Amino acid sequence: MSEKKTKDSLHYIKSKIQNMSHSTKPLHRVITSLAKKLLKRLDDENQDKILEVLDKYLKIAKLLSQLSRKWAVTIHWAFTVCNPKINDESNPGYSPVYIEHQCQLPPDCFGEMSVLENGQGKLVHHGDKLVGDDRFTNVANFGTAFNSKGEVIKTDPQGHPVPDGFFGWVVNKIDNLIERVIQNLKRDRPAEAFAIAHTRDYDNNERESTPEHKEAHIHIVIDLPMMMSRYQIMKAMGFNFEDFVETFKWIDENIQDTNDLINRMNTFLDSLLGSIKNFDIPEHYQASLQYLVHQSKKAIEDQKAAYSTSEVLSWLPDKPGQTYESIAGVNDNQLVAEGIHAEIIRVLQSPFNRSHHTMEKYVGDAKSNKLFTFEMLEQLHKLGTKKVGNCNFSKKSVNNIFNQIMAWLRERKIEFTDWKLLLHASFEDADADYLLGNINLMKRVNAVIESEKQAIIDDPSFKRNMLTVAVLAQTGGIGKTRLANALLMSLNKGRKPFQVVAKSDGITFDPFQGYDSENSVVMDEISPASFTWESFKDSLDPYKLPQVGSRYHNAIPWNVRYMFMTNVFAHGITDFVNDLLHYAKGVSKLGYLDKKDYQDWKLILNDVNAGKSYVAQLSQVLRRIPVVINIATTPNKRGTVITVSRINYQPGSGPVSHYDYVHTQQSQHTFRTVINENLTDDDMTKIAKKVISMMDELETKAKKAFQDHPGKLLDEVDGFVGEKCDFHVRYKQNGDPYLVGSDSLEEVGYGESVEKTIEPRYNLITRLSNTEVIMWNEDKNVKSQINQLDAFLQGFEVPVERDGFDKIKTIKLTREGLNYYHRNETKFWQMLNSTSQIGKNSKLVTVQINENIANFKLK
Structure with missing residues (x-):
């Protein structure tokens, strides 16, 4: 120098x-x-x-x-739980720590301590050069999940090695790190970590010309939402x-x-x-992930021991539903790091695919319920060939790609909106851009799609089987639109729904202007005035395609399977239905509205013909909106209550005595979060998946109830709770319907003139006569041993309905009510005959909750 x-x-x-x-x-x-x-x-x-x-x-x-978000860590078992056996202070490798913490050697888990190696001019066992470290006595054994050969013999319910011993100590370090970094709720990047124990690796023993067991170690790959230094990562991992x-x-x-x-x-x-060197910043993150199971290209070339993907433990708090396999792009028994699969993994890391999260959202194996499988992408990718000296695909190649896409469209393996994303997922950005810019290819694809669409529209036997769901709230700003979108994306493999926003009242609403073959729709802020009566029936018919498309583009929503409507209504679906039947353009011609002596159209009250006309239209409305999702905030404003309801009858199964929506205990759930801009997309997805499971469970229970109880409505079956929607319809004793006004929402009250009757099986006389009471404890206000109609007339409390799932609502005559009964017995009996329920207190009747009644049933 x-x-x-x-x-x-x-x-x-x-x-x-x-x-x-x-x-x-x-x-x-x-x-x-x-x-x-x-x-x-x-x-x-x-x-x-x-x-x-x-x-x-x-x-x-x-x-x-050095700082990084991504880390590849290796932690050696023997190096960690043992120290060098150096007692001589004159040795340059001496440390007082070795003396202070020395103890017995750990168990020779994989024969490592018995390996012969050079030591002071002669062969000695590896264990003779080491001492145990007493700080690791409790975790000195590598782990009970592994036998002496390093094979996994003990797994958890998910099929992963049980994390105990030294392996569990490392897993605990990762647990703590991930738990710490996800405390930042405003992080803009996901946290993920993966770990595997390499207990079956071998090196070449040149001296003996035999394979030799390599020291057991644990590989960890981490991707954090924030930068951390190597020093911080080493500390976090127990160094x-x-x-x-x-x-x-x-x-x-x-x-x-x-x-x-x-x-x-x-x-x-x-x-x-x-x-x-054991705490490395990976140059190629994907390769580091694949190396965990020795499926990176280098590991395969070196003939490294193969590990199963089930041996990899994953920490994916921000990626529910994702797995190590889908993120690393590896599968057992498949050398995915070579050949076409490795090429697809590389394609999925292109700028377009990274910015659109194509791999995470849309690509997986056959069991992952994603838009595309790796197999599909590989199959299409193989068709993309180029002539020597040409940067673009050959004409034959473009034609083969076109034919394959068309085959998948006709087989409905992909939807008509998927094919452009499919090209990006299968080819490099430049190649995908070339295909999408190929005028001839675009014309051919669009022509075939138009032909397929027209064939479906013209097919008289085609049934679209569409489900319409109303997502409603009592107040704005609590997440109804975001929930609707999240539900549809979860139901539809990540596909974005077609968005419709209703125009102001008085402006003709053209909901499908711009529709382009999407199979789900969100109609946001829809009000009854948004529709004409015919367009409502036409657009929301669950089976028939609309007869008239968009006025401007002739876009018939031919491919829609899910239609979600959102808006704010004080009384939920009741207000929407009542307003639709009152204010939608064209309903005035249906025979139940009258404008005589009024400035506005009013319901024709107490008229059977008007009632029959109204019920006919009501049934059509409810058939078109079979499911309702209500959103409300919890009283403390820190949570969200979501209730999934469905209509109480089975369309086409016969006459309906009263219309309502019902829910179950399981279809109502309180989430300990509010749906606002601070809620992450992943958390929103979790909520959506829970709500979808509530929808599925409710429908399953409804089908079973209809099977087990033919002729009954769901609110007459145990386990279902009616929403008590008041659609202005009442019924006479012979079953004929008539209408009541908005100022008569309660059933008839005592003291009024009595002109109507209720079908005998529903009136209070029949119901109370057939009621049997089950008591928790004795109660002086209840007399369960006698007929409950007699008990009611004697001034005792009698049960009339369940309030939620664990409370019983009762009615009881007041002193004035008892006196009225004795003075006006005939009129009193008429009132009981005309009443099915009493919803609120009056001078004559008290409505209350009795917790001493365990249950009641109708004989």
């Missing part, structure tokens, strides 16, 4: 050492203390050696400060910097000879440098 370079280097090192001496980290403080001691001893004989060892430290300091601090302190206090000082510093700096 020239004199000038030496001076420059010395100046740089002195400056850096001085700067590092101010560190808050004990490791840097103790090493810089030693460094300053050496700098004071510089002379011509030892200058180069001192500068070399200090330069090594500065490289280590730089490595420890013990304190041992190095104690060692360097001992050296500082006990070693005076300069050469000995340099040698010992070199020994432990090399040890630290070797440990740092």
Whole structure:
């Protein structure tokens, strides 16, 4: 080294050492203390050696400060739970830590301690050079999940190795790290981690010309939402910097000879440098993931031992439904890192696919319920061939790609809106852009799609089987539109729904202007005035395609399977239905509205013909909106209550005595979060999946109830709770319907004139006569031993309905009610005959909850 370079280097090192001496980290403080001691001893004989060892430290300091979100970590079992067997203080590798914590060697889990290796000119067992570390006594065994050959013999319910022993200690470190980083609810990147125990790796033993078991170790791949330094990651993964601090302190206090000082510093700096290499910043993250099961290209070339994907433990708090296989792009028994599969993995990392999260959202294996499978992408990718010297696909290749896409469209393996994304998922961005810019290809695809669409529209036997769901709230801003979109994307493999926003009242609503073959629709802020009566029936018919398309583009919603409507209504679906039947353009001609003597159209009250006309239209409305989702905030405004309801009857199964919606205990759920802009997309997806399971469970229970109880409505079956929707319809004793006004929402109250009757099986006389009461405890206000109609007329409480799932609503005559009964017995009986329920207190009747009644049933 020239004199000038030496001076420059010395100046740089002195400056850096001085700067590092101010560190808050004990490791840097103790090493810089030693460094300053050496700098004071510089002379011509030892200058180069001192500068070399200090330069090594500065490289280590730089490595420890390196930042990254992604880390590939290797933790060795024996290196961690054992220490070198060095008792001689004159040995440059001596540390007082080894003496302080030495204990018996751990169990020889995989024969590692018995391996013969060189030691002081002769072969010794590897274990003879080590001592146990008493700080790892409780986790010294590698883990009960593995036998002596390193094979997995004990798994958890998910099929992963049971994490106990040393393996469990490492898993706990990852648990703590992930738990810590996800505390930041505003993070804009997901957190993920993967770990696997490599217990079956082998090296070549040149001396014996045989394979030799390699030291057991654990590989970890981490992707964090924030940057962390190598020092922080090493600490988080249990690396013990304190041992190095104690060692360097001992050296500082006990070693005076300069050469000995340099040698010992070199020994432990090399040890630290070797440990740092086990905490790597991966150059190719995907390859690091694949290496976990030795399916990266390099691992396959080196014929590394194969591991099952089930041996990989995953931490995916921000990616529900994702798996190691789908993220790494690997599958058991398939060398996915080579050939066409590796090419697809590379394609899915293109700028377009990364920005659209194509792999995470839309690609998976056959069981993943994603838009595309890897097999489909590989099949299409193989068709993309180019002539020598040409950057674009050949005409034959383009034709083959077209034919394959058309085949999948006709087989409905993909939807008509999927094919452009399919091209991007299968080919490099430049190739996908070329195909999408190929005018001839675009014309052919669009022509075939138009032909397929027209064939479906013209097919008289075609049934679209569409489900319409109303997503309603009592107040705005609590997430109804976001929930509707999330539900549809979950139901529809991530496809975005066609969005419709209703225009202002009085403006003709053309909902499907711009519709382009989407199979789900969100109609946002829909009001009854948004429709004409005919367009409502036409657009929401669950089976028939609309007869008239968009006025401007002739876009018939031929491919829609899910139609979700959202809006705010004080009384939910009741208000929507009542307003639709009152205000939709064209309903005035249906025979139940009258404008005589009124400025506005009014219901024709107490008229059977009007009632029959109204019920006919009501049944058509409810048939078109079979499911309702109501959203409300919890009283403390910190949660969201979501209730899924369905109509109480089975369309086409016969006459309906009353119309309502019902829910079950399981179809109502309180989420401990509010749906607002702070809620992450992943959390929104979790809520959507829960609501979908509630919908499915409700429908399953309804089908079973209709099977088990033919002729009954759901609110007459145990387990279902009616919403008590009032659609202005009442029934006479002979079953004929008539209408009541909005000021008569309660059933007839005592003291009114009685002109109507209720079908005998529903009136209070029949219901109370057939009621049997089951008591928790004795109650002086209830007389369960006698007929409940008699009990009611004697002034006792009698049960009339369930209030929710665990309360019983009762009615009881007041003193004035008892007197009225004795004075006007005939009229009183008429009122009981005309009443099916009493919804609120009056002068004559008290409505209350009795918790001493366990249950009641109708005989």
